Amino acid sequence: MKCPRCSVPLPSDNEAVCQVCGYQFGLSSRTETSSEAEIESTPRKVEAALATEAGFDDDPDSPFEKKPRGLRSVGPSPVFVGRTDDLERLREELNRVTVNHRLSFVTVHGPAGIGKTRLLEEFGRQLAAEGTVHVLLGTPRVLLATPYTGVIDALARFFELDFADNDAETVCAKFEESLKRYLQGAQLTETAHLFTQFLGFELEGSPVLEPLLRVPSQIELRVFIALRRILSLMAEDKVLLLIMDGVDAIEPETVNLINYLAAGLERLPVLILTGGRDNLFTRYPQWSSGEYATLRLRLPVLGSSDAESLLGHLLPSVEKIPKAVVNHVQEHMDRSPRAIEELARLLIESEVLDVSGTPWKFRLSMLATTELPYTLEGILRARIYLLPDGDHDILNRAATFGETFWQDGVVSLIRRSIYADDMKTDHDGPSLDSITRSGEFTVNLVAHSLERHVVRGFIETVPVSALPGERQFRFKYPPIWNIVYDSTKEQQRKIFHYQAAEWLQLHLLDPTPELLEEVGRHLELAGAPEKAALSYQKAADLARTVFLNDKAIRLYIQALSVQNPQQVSLRMQMWHDLGNVYEIKGQFDRSLSCYEKMLRLSWVMASRAKGGVAFNKMGRLYRQQGKLSLALEYLKRGLNLFEAAGDLRGVASSHDDLGTVLYSLGDFDEAMRACGEALEIRRRLGDARSIAVVLTNIGFIEIDKGLFNEAASCFNEALSINRSLGDQSGVCRTLNSLGILHFHQGQLDEAVEDWQRGLTIAQNIGYSPMEAKLQNNLGEALLRMGKYQESRKRLERAIELATDMHEKRVQFDAKRNMGLVLQKLGQNEEAMDFAMEALALAKELDILEFKARAAITIAEILSSTAFSAGDSESAAHQLEETIGHFQQGIDLFKMLKLEREIALSLKRYAEFLIEAGRDKEAHAALKESREILGRLGMKELEEVKKLLAAIEEPTKN
Numbered sequence: 026m027k028c029p030r031c032s033v034p035l036p037s038d039n040e041a042v043c044q045v046c047g048y049q050f051g052l053s054s055r056t057e058t059s060s061e062a063e064i065e066s067t068p069r070k071v072e073a074a075l076a077t078e079a080g081f082d083d084d085p086d087s088p089f090e091k092k093p094r095g096l097r098s099v100g101p102s103p104v105f106v107g108r109t110d111d112l113e114r115l116r117e118e119l120n121r122v123t124v125n126h127r128l129s130f131v132t133v134h135g136p137a138g139i140g141k142t143r144l145l146e147e148f149g150r151q152l153a154a155e156g157t158v159h160v161l162l163g164t165p166r167v168l169l170a171t172p173y174t175g176v177i178d179a180l181a182r183f184f185e186l187d188f189a190d191n192d193a194e195t196v197c198a199k200f201e202e203s204l205k206r207y208l209q210g211a212q213l214t215e216t217a218h219l220f221t222q223f224l225g226f227e228l229e230g231s232p233v234l235e236p237l238l239r240v241p242s243q244i245e246l247r248v249f250i251a252l253r254r255i256l257s258l259m260a261e262d263k264v265l266l267l268i269m270d271g272v273d274a275i276e277p278e279t280v281n282l283i284n285y286l287a288a289g290l291e292r293l294p295v296l297i298l299t300g301g302r303d304n305l306f307t308r309y310p311q312w313s314s315g316e317y318a319t320l321r322l323r324l325p326v327l328g329s330s331d332a333e334s335l336l337g338h339l340l341p342s343v344e345k346i347p348k349a350v351v352n353h354v355q356e357h358m359d360r361s362p363r364a365i366e367e368l369a370r371l372l373i374e375s376e377v378l379d380v381s382g383t384p385w386k387f388r389l390s391m392l393a394t395t396e397l398p399y400t401l402e403g404i405l406r407a408r409i410y411l412l413p414d415g416d417h418d419i420l421n422r423a424a425t426f427g428e429t430f431w432q433d434g435v436v437s438l439i440r441r442s443i444y445a446d447d448m449k450t451d452h453d454g455p456s457l458d459s460i461t462r463s464g465e466f467t468v469n470l471v472a473h474s475l476e477r478h479v480v481r482g483f484i485e486t487v488p489v490s491a492l493p494g495e496r497q498f499r500f501k502y503p504p505i506w507n508i509v510y511d512s513t514k515e516q517q518r519k520i521f522h523y524q525a526a527e528w529l530q531l532h533l534l535d536p537t538p539e540l541l542e543e544v545g546r547h548l549e550l551a552g553a554p555e556k557a558a559l560s561y562q563k564a565a566d567l568a569r570t571v572f573l574n575d576k577a578i579r580l581y582i583q584a585l586s587v588q589n590p591q592q593v594s595l596r597m598q599m600w601h602d603l604g605n606v607y608e609i610k611g612q613f614d615r616s617l618s619c620y621e622k623m624l625r626l627s628w629v630m631a632s633r634a635k636g637g638v639a640f641n642k643m644g645r646l647y648r649q650q651g652k653l654s655l656a657l658e659y660l661k662r663g664l665n666l667f668e669a670a671g672d673l674r675g676v677a678s679s680h681d682d683l684g685t686v687l688y689s690l691g692d693f694d695e696a697m698r699a700c701g702e703a704l705e706i707r708r709r710l711g712d713a714r715s716i717a718v719v720l721t722n723i724g725f726i727e728i729d730k731g732l733f734n735e736a737a738s739c740f741n742e743a744l745s746i747n748r749s750l751g752d753q754s755g756v757c758r759t760l761n762s763l764g765i766l767h768f769h770q771g772q773l774d775e776a777v778e779d780w781q782r783g784l785t786i787a788q789n790i791g792y793s794p795m796e797a798k799l800q801n802n803l804g805e806a807l808l809r810m811g812k813y814q815e816s817r818k819r820l821e822r823a824i825e826l827a828t829d830m831h832e833k834r835v836q837f838d839a840k841r842n843m844g845l846v847l848q849k850l851g852q853n854e855e856a857m858d859f860a861m862e863a864l865a866l867a868k869e870l871d872i873l874e875f876k877a878r879a880a881i882t883i884a885e886i887l888s889s890t891a892f893s894a895g896d897s898e899s900a901a902h903q904l905e906e907t908i909g910h911f912q913q914g915i916d917l918f919k920m921l922k923l924e925r926e927i928a929l930s931l932k933r934y935a936e937f938l939i940e941a942g943r944d945k946e947a948h949a950a951l952k953e954s955r956e957i958l959g960r961l962g963m964k965e966l967e968e969v970k971k972l973l974a975a976i977e978e979p980t981k982n
Contacts, residue, residue: 097380098480099370102338105147106362107331108140111324115148118320119158119296123264128295130287130313132272134303135324137504138363138401141300142270144324148298149268159183159259163269173223173282175269176252180220193226207258215791216251223248232753233791244572247793249282250829253289260293273301273308274503277575280309291317326360335362339369342385343378350387353397363502364401370482371397371404374411405508408481419474420483424509425521427543429499431492436471437528438521443467483509491540492532523551526560538568538576545580549587558588562599569606577606597626597635604642613646620646637666637675641682648686651872653921656686677706681719688726689874691924693961697726717743717755721762728769729925731962736766757786757795761802768806769964776806794835797826801839808846816846837866837875841882848886856886873917874926880914881930888937904941911937928957932969944976951976 115131122129133141146162153160163179184203191199200217208216218233222244228234234244259265269275269283287297299313303323306312313319327335332354336346350372358364372378372387377395379386398404409417422438423430441448447455454460475498478484483505490497500506513521526547533540545560565580581603588596604619624639640663647656660683667675680703687696704719724739740763747755764779780799787796800823807816820843827835841863847856860883867875887907892900911934918926931954938947951973958966 096477096480097373099339099366099373099482101143101366102335102362104338105143106335106338107327108144108147108324111144111322112148112151114322115298119152119264119266121318122294122296126292126294127318128287128291128293128297129318129320130297130315131299131320131322132305132313133298133300133322133324134273134305136361137302137502138361138367139324139326140362141302141324143362145268145270145298145300149266152266158264158266159262160266161268163267173248173279175275175279176267176282176286177220177223179267179269180252180255181224191226193221193228196224196226197221197228204255207255207262211788211791212254215247216255218791219244219248219251232789235754235790245278245574246830247791249285250793252282253286256286256290256295257293260290260295264294264296265290266296266298268298268300270300272299272312273303273305277309277579278573280312281575284315287313287317288315291315327362327365329355329360332360332365335365336369339366340372340378340385342380342383343387344384347387347389347392349392350397358397358399359401361401364404366482367401367404367408368397371408371411374408374481402504402508405505409508409512415470416474416477419471420478420509421513422521423475423484423498424500424506424513425518426525427546428503428506429487429491429497431490431532432471432475432496432498433468433532434495434525434528435475436468438524439467439471441524491537493534495532519551522547523553526551526553526556536563536567538564538571538573538580541567542580545583554587555589555592558584558595561587562595565599566602569602574606574610578603578610581606593626593630597623597630597632600626601635601638601642608642608646613650617643617646633666633670634672634675637663637670637672637679639663640666641675641679644686645682648682648689651874651921653686653690657683657690660686673706673710674712677703677710677712677715680706681715681722684719684722684726688722688729690922691926691961693726693730697723697730700726713746713750714752714755717746717750717752717759720746721759724762724766728766729961729963731964733766733770737763740766753786753790754792754795757783757790757792757799760786761795761799764799764802764806768802768809773806773810777803777810780806793826793830794832797823797830797832797835797839800826801835801842804839804846805842808842808849811849813846813849817843817850820846833866833870834875837863837870837879840866841879844882844886848889853886853890857883860886873921874923877914877917877921877923877926877930880910880917881933884908884910884914884937885933888940891937892940907937908934924957925961925963928954928961928963929965931957932965932972935969935972939972939976948973948976 111133118129118131133144135141149160149162152158161179161183163175186199186203197217200220201213204213204216215233218228218231221228222231222234256265256267267286272280272283283297283299290297313321326332333346333351336350336354337343340346354360354365354368358368373380375391375395377388377391379388398407409420412420419435419439423435425438426434444455444459447459455463475484479486479498482501484498485501487497487499500509510518526544529540529544529547533544541560541564545557545564548554548557548560561580561584565577565584568574568577568580581599585596585599585603588599590596600619600623604616604623607613607616607619620639620642624636624643627633627635627639640659644656644659644663647653647659660679664676664679664683667679680699684696684700684703687693687699700719700723704716704723707716707719720739720743724736724743727733727736727739740759744756744759744763747759760779760783764776764783767773767776767779780803784796784799784803786792787799800819804816804819804823807813807819820839823839824836824843827833827839840859844856844858844860844863847853847859860879863882864876864879867879884907887903887910891903891907911930915927915930915934918930931950935947935950935954938944938950951969955966955969955973958969
């Protein structure tokens with residue numbers, strides 16, 4: 026048996042669909058036994074008509090009708106019907122927000138078509154008209170849009186910004202002009218640049234974005250902070266209402282943003298009003314579960330009288346609705362607003378309602394023999410069943426693309442079917458004569474059909490297409506797409522999906538992660554998993570470059586799930602990239618798991634270089650977790666593999682990392698040797714930026730060895746390199762290093778000057794992570810200088826920045842320093858609170874070094890009041906508690922083999938013991954400290970010698 030369209034032999038007589046051209050067998054004319062009969066694609070008559078260009082003749086069997094029956098637009102009711110109780114409940118919640126000056130998070134939910142969108146829009150419209158509230162309305166169902174754009178788009182709409190056909194610079198300038206009311210200076214520039222970037226515009230040479238490109242873990246958070254900042258200022262001006270519809274369909278990135286905004290705006294008069302279907306709480310079980318007021322409002326169906334009233338508003342030209350229809354609406358059917366609206370359309374399209382004249386009249390004889398559906402799905406199925414075959418087939422092909430599609434994509438799928446015969450004999454398409462004769466016929470036919478579907482309310486146009494130059498549509502409601510898509514047989518869907526993937530690939534002039542994911546989805550559904558995996562991987566790679574980390578993770582996992590495991594090198598690369606994104610997100614256990622899989626596959630492939638990369642990655646993760654012995658072991662293994670593979674860059678990278686770990690372990694000579702090796706290779710390779718990094722690392726080793734001039738030489742060379750590269754963030758980091766050098770030299774004024782210069786650059790370019798570090802360093806210097814109030818202000822700013830950006834390491838250090846400042850100010854209770862918060866962060870980060878530092882800080886704060894703690898029993902208890910914390914910190918440092926910290930902590934411990942009159946214990950601690958300081962050549966050695974001499978002198982006398 027052969028296919029009647031393309032003449033290709035079929036594998037068996039039972040085939041339902043031709044695998045070459047997609048021809049579907051067994052589609053004789055439909056039997057009208059029920060309006061809810063199974064809907065099937067009917068391409069045969071359609072394609073025959075198209076092939077002969079007879080789509081609009083007067084043949085009664087034509088798949089297209091010149092004037093389709095019942096084609097009349099039925100729009101939403103001009104009057105908002107019912108829902109007075111729900112509106113009142115939202116009013117009450119808004120009043121509570123206004124009075125209490127506290128955020129509330131409201132979720133309006135219910136099944137499809139229940140009226141969520143209309144309720145949210147009506148509530149927003151009423152409040153906007155009153156003018157007492159800032160109303161921001163996020164675009165509902167923004168398909169194939171970058172995450173977060175729904176919220177930023179709400180801001181753009183609020184400020185009446187139109188970005189159509191604008192370049193990045195113009196968009197940025199519009200944002201700056203609009204935001205001037207709330208922001209000034211560096212904050213204004215930073216916010217405008219970040220918003221421009223996340224609306225999808227590439228802002229080249231941005232002083233804000235360039236430094237962040239090298240710190241990918243920060244850019245997402247910086248957008249969050251900028252959004253929270255502007256919304257906070259708006260809420261301080263007026264009560265803020267942020268409306269986001271369709272949240273059941275949004276991606277995890279946007280959920281994270283909404284949760285972040287809710288937590289950050291908690292103490293402001295803000296009402297976050299969201300709408301979504303009931304599956305929202307299944308997809309996101311933790312939805313709206315923060316430390317703020319929440320309300321879940323589930324919408325019921327309309328009351329009987331409201332349902333009748335709504336039908337009357339939808340059919341305004343009807344003098345009187347028959348009792349049978351009223352009874353059906355009030356007593357039998359689903360009384361959701363959407364179902365009633367679709368029923369009005371069905372009455373017209375089935376010609377039960379005659380709309381040829383005015384007033385409209387019901388054909389009572391037809392009504393008596395018509396079985397009206399009860400549910401929204403039933404009504405939609407009946408409406409689709411009534412479509413002319415041609416319009417039905419075009420809608421089927423459109424549904425293949427998904428909820429959103431493009432006109433030319435549908436044209437392509439139609440042409441590939443009708444010219445299958447031509448392409449069987451000539452694989453390069455129909456003849457030029459055929460193309461000339463056809464002209465724009467197919468395009469016009471599809472365009473007219475789609476316009477009719479717009480009138481029917483099945484689809485709607487998308488104002489800004491995801492593919493420039495292509496006319497984009499979307500199905501108006503998800504249930505419509507579900508029904509149409511499910512009506513196409515699976516085998517034919519596979520063919521259509523493959524053709525859709527090819528069409529999309531040809532039109533990706535400016536690829537986005539979302540569009541590449543769509544290509545992958547079509548290829549996967551078409552049964553081409555290997556090609557799908559490559560597309561998902563490309564989408565993930567692109568998502569990572571634009572800092573959409575959650576999306577990148579999901580796409581890498583999807584690629585791995587469909588990828589052919591026999592493609593080992595590709596799989597190995599994807600595990601590497603997925604591990605990198607997990608590392609950026611701070612999910613170290615998952616990252617380690619990915620690198621372990623990469624390591625195992627590198628062994629299978631006998632790839633020493635890739636094995637070296639895996640070992641290095643794992644070593645760096647262990648270093649970040651403070652597991653320095655494991656880090657050292659893994660980095661050495663990585664170095665051995667890089668050396669065996671002759672990979673110079675890998676060797677240099679390994680030496681860099683080993684130097685950092687050895688430095689943390691206090692083995693300065695070995696650290697210097699490793700960094701020296703790295704520097705030599707970097708200079709040979711001419712990698713200027715990496716040379717600057719190595720020089721900075723060497724400079725810190727020189728500081729701890731007491732070689733301050735050598736350290737200054739390294740830092741100044743690094744500074745010169747960064748300036749020559751125009752790397753402002755690098756200049757900022759090097760100035761920070763110079764400040765640390767001066768701080769260790771006791772040159773506090775010079776340190777403050779360096780850090781202040783670095784701070785100015787950080788603020789100008791919006792380099793907030795470095796600003797937080799510099800504010801902390803300035804606070805520590807001012808503490809040493811006795812300027813406690815100034816120190817406190819700097820540390821407060823450091824804590825604020827670090828908290829905003831989730832920079833927990835900087836938070837830890839700033840809170841520890843704040844505890845010491847408050848101790849000096851005599852506020853010991855508050856000082857201890859900050860020290861305990863620092864300890865909690867150390868435990869959360871699970872970094873032993875931080876736990877040790879926190880213990881020493883707690884001991885120092887306790888020591889300041891240990892000898893004035895009331896009665897003798899309390900004093901003795903506090904004395905032992907202080908000693909316990911000192912010993913705990915010292916023991917942890919010893920476990921980590923951090924000799925520098927051991928020596929300095931022993932010195933502070935001994936000073937406390939001397940004050941407590943426990944000279945024998947102090948003497949032992951000082952001797953141990955002296956031995957380490959002497960071996961390391963540290964400047965504190967002379968102070969320890971003097972303390973020892975002071976203790977030993979009375980003994981000699």
